[in-house]
């Protein structure tokens with residue numbers, strides 16, 4: 001994962017913290033004692049695409065993130081870093 005990012009996207013690892021390009025469109029998934037996960041709009045959309053366009057609930061996203069499937073999902077589908 002990229003170093004120096006305070007609030008990286010759980011899918012692509014891009015910075016989503018305040019001041020970043022992705023901040024305004026990111027999705028925050030509460031993760032209990034571990035704090036929160038952040039998912040950028042692109043990864044949210046990619047995850048939904050794999051579910052026939054249905055957006056995942058916070059619980060579903062959290063489950064994907066917790067078992068590591070989120071990052072794998074994104075890397076296997078994303079066209080690659082655009083920045």
Ligand SMILES: [Zn+2]
Pocket residue numbers: 009010011012013014039040041042043044
């Ligand atoms: Zn992302």
